[in-house]
Amino acid sequence: MRDYEDITAFLGQWGQFQSNVFFLLCASVFPNGFGAFSLVFLTDVPSHHCLIPEVNLTEDWHKAVIPIEVVNGKRELSRCSRYKLDVVRNLSAQGYIPGRDVNLTDLEQEGCVDGWSYSKDIYQSTVVSEFDLVCSEQWKQPFTSMVYFLGVFLGSFLSGQLSDRFGRKPVLFATMAIQTVFTFVEIFSPSWTVFSILLFFSGLGQISNYVSGFVLGTEILTGNVRVLFSSMGVCLGFAFGYMMLPLFAYFLRDWKSLLLGLSLPGLLYLPLWWLIPESPRWLLSRGRVDEADAIVRDAAKKNKVEAPEVIFEGYNADQTQAKEHCNFFSLLRTSNIRNTTVILSLVWFTLSTGYFGLSLNTSRLHADPYLSCFISAAVEVPAYISSWLALRSLPRRVSVICILLLGGVSLCLIQAVPQGLSGLSVALEMLGKCGITTGTALMFAYTAEIYPTVLRNTATGTCTTVSRVGSCIAPFLFQFGINFRYLPYIILGTLSGVSAFATLFLPESFGQPLPQTIEQMHKRESMTCPFITRKKHSKPVVLFENKL
Structure with missing residues (x-):
């Protein structure tokens, strides 16, 4: 059976169809950028x-x-x-x-x-001043952020399996709607308890639509365009949204006005339902060949190329891959997949803990929280560009290991900086965040390349779910620094070193097409991972050509 990319090669890698999908999916993650860290301003503690x-x-x-x-x-x-x-x-x-x-x-x-x-020198009001989350109630301030990330945690777990079962597109738009609606409803919270409950549901949609959009673009786009999308395109969409957050917060200094300003842009994405297609790869994996055929023929029409009379010859609903109904337990079915999932989960946990911990710590960078937030967001732009360059040219294992070591060493060195050189400490912290952000972008692409179509969204959702344990811990991480300032940086640096070592045991995916079935994933692991025992074959096994 020919590979999907070989079958659809007549479309080309870039045309009107691919450009529409590329830019619309990048735009769909803008709300994730300014929604993820709105808590920096919503839950800030005024004097x-x-x-x-x-x-x-x-x-x-x-x-x-x-x-x-x-x-x-x-x-x-x-x-x-x-x-x-x-x-x-x-x-x-x-x-x-x-x-x-x-x-x-x-x-x-x-x-x-x-x-x-x-004090109203910076904010007119925040959730903290509204519900008096200070003194004996101070624990509620970081706990509010944890509740939000618990919602993100559950959403990551459920959306991955729902997306593999019902499709990338329905889950993408359902989670966008959840995020928008509950962000708006939070404005009417009469108490901290109600606000936290609504915030939890808002978190359900936060990362879920990002992951669904990411996987959808990864499966539709091919070759270098897919690398560009997964490493820089969708990530820069998130970063630009993040950079817009301090602008919203600067002009909307009341917490209710800020929530209103963050929720309204979600209405602009309703027309995208008619412009973004479902993933043909996913449709084929479910045996829905006619629907996949219609999407590809529409793509050929937009790209002004002629489609073959029969596009998916040999695909039918009785094929083995159409019968592969996978769920979370499929990730634990065999030792190879199980080991890969555990290692990826460790790396994702480390990156998420560092990323959210350092991002939520932006108020300590500068006396002006708006400037601090912008600096933290701006650092992500070179990070995503670096991830794109690495994905184009370097093996995935080498890239991830180097990035983890860069981030870990930078954070560990902070404790060696004299107190009088606070600017150097900030620079090292931002270098550490740049490395961790680059690693996060790499892991989205790396994870999507390792797993087959029938498991891809479940695997990505599971890894992001485990990573959200780190994001739940992150609001409390820098509370440890009250008694020992450098402890959070030592913890993050140590986790980065351990994760870099574990990455050695992952399979390589550089230069290979996306696997379609679990069997193809097993064969790739046996060929590309030096730490997995290889099965003896009478002849060398050649699965894929270098397509990137």
């Missing part, structure tokens, strides 16, 4: 202190009622306590002057029983 109600106090006592604390070497107003107001009122009425007549350290303190006063 705050205990609210002082309207009471009769002298000017001196009004200024002194909030204790002064030293935090990270700086003196600032206490965020969670004040001097007992009844005592302060009596001292003020008696004419005592704080600091001269009264030693403030001797006064009894109390919590913020009347609430908090939040």
